[in-house]
Amino acid sequence: MTIILDGKKLANEIIEDLKNLTVKLEKKPKLAVILAGNDVASEIYVRNKQNKAKYIGFDSVVIPLDNDISEENMLEQIHILNEDENINAILVQLPLPEHINKQRVLEAIDPLKDVDGFTSYNFGRLALGYKSLVVPCTPKGIIRLLQKYNIQIEGKNVLVIGRSNIVGKPIAILLQSQNATVTIAHSKTNNLKELARNSDIIISAIGKYHFIKKDFIKKNAIVIDVGINRTKNSLAGDVDFEEVAPLCSYITPVPGGIGPMTIAMLMENTYELYKYQVNQLK
Numbered sequence: 333m334t335i336i337l338d339g340k341k342l343a344n345e346i347i348e349d350l351k352n353l354t355v356k357l358e359k360k361p362k363l364a365v366i367l368a369g370n371d372v373a374s375e376i377y378v379r380n381k382q383n384k385a386k387y388i389g390f391d392s393v394v395i396p397l398d399n400d401i402s403e404e405n406m407l408e409q410i411h412i413l414n415e416d417e418n419i420n421a422i423l424v425q426l427p428l429p430e431h432i433n434k435q436r437v438l439e440a441i442d443p444l445k446d447v448d449g450f451t452s453y454n455f456g457r458l459a460l461g462y463k464s465l466v467v468p469c470t471p472k473g474i475i476r477l478l479q480k481y482n483i484q485i486e487g488k489n490v491l492v493i494g495r496s497n498i499v500g501k502p503i504a505i506l507l508q509s510q511n512a513t514v515t516i517a518h519s520k521t522n523n524l525k526e527l528a529r530n531s532d533i534i535i536s537a538i539g540k541y542h543f544i545k546k547d548f549i550k551k552n553a554i555v556i557d558v559g560i561n562r563t564k565n566s567l568a569g570d571v572d573f574e575e576v577a578p579l580c581s582y583i584t585p586v587p588g589g590i591g592p593m594t595i596a597m598l599m600e601n602t603y604e605l606y607k608y609q610v611n612q613l614k
């Protein structure tokens with residue numbers, strides 16, 4: 333029997349818990365989102381994040397910047413948010429306009445307000461296995477969902493497909509720190525199907541519609557589909573759910589799997605940064 337890992341349900345529980353915690357606070361956590369350019373998907377993501385923050389009771393602000401903003405002006409915006417005592421968490425929505433140096437921009441965020449955990453300070457701590465102030469949202473959401481269903485990570489052979497800084501690399505770090513044996517595959521990997529067929533857990537973060545088919549799957553494997561691919565009417569993952577799901581012990585749907593978990597973790601990270609900052613002031 334295949335169990336669907338219901339990310340939407342768990343995300344809603346986390347959001348409700350945060351709402352209950354926030355109602356007791358006199359001063360509310362505040363999230364600032366920088367949205368540069370006019371990428372339609374980014375606008376939708378940012379709106380969803382803002383709606384969730386509002387629902388919980390957080391304060392939030394979106395700073396829209398023109399597509400042709402200079403890098404210096406963008407850095408100045410981040411500097412202003414870093415200095416603003418009322419802002420607890422800063423998110424720079426990716427992708428950035430092509431002429432902007434993403435690394436420079438992300439590095440400019442105060443690590444204490446780095447809600448995505450993308451600065452080298454926070455990412456470095458994660459990689460070194462030190463206690464982290466924040467863990468990047470998507471990998472954190474994947475681990476939380478596995479834990480919710482009591483899925484054992486220790487000793488498992490895990491294949492992470494994709495090596496991006498926001499998903500592939502950090503999830504591989506987290507899984508190996510929990511004693512999984514992790515293989516990272518990418519676009520230049522030669523024997524992907526063979527690696528996949530030998531894996532207990534597959535985490536796909538590629539961004540290719542229905543790339544993972546049933547012949548990638550070992551019987552009773554656990555499949556986590558991070559991919560978001562826009563179809564005519566909806567969203568679909570990297571995994572061909574219809575043909576893969578019957579072979580799995582657990583699988584995430586798209587939509588309703590890792591997407592909502594990512595937003596819930598963003599909200600949790602905002603709350604945790606707020607708490608950390610408040611305690612620093614005491």
Ligand code: NAD
Pocket residue numbers: 470493494495496497498499500517518519520521524537538539540558559560561590591592594595
């Ligand atoms: P990215 O484009 O930065 O990286 C894609 C990775 O896939 C690369 O490392 C590349 O080497 C690998 N890849 C490409 N083709 C491949 C192939 N044929 N075989 C093996 N590997 C291949 O992507 P990203 O930012 O990590 O995002 C990946 C997907 O996850 C996208 O669809 C994105 O929209 C989605 N995503 C979803 C969430 C969420 O909340 N659910 C969050 C982040 C990203």
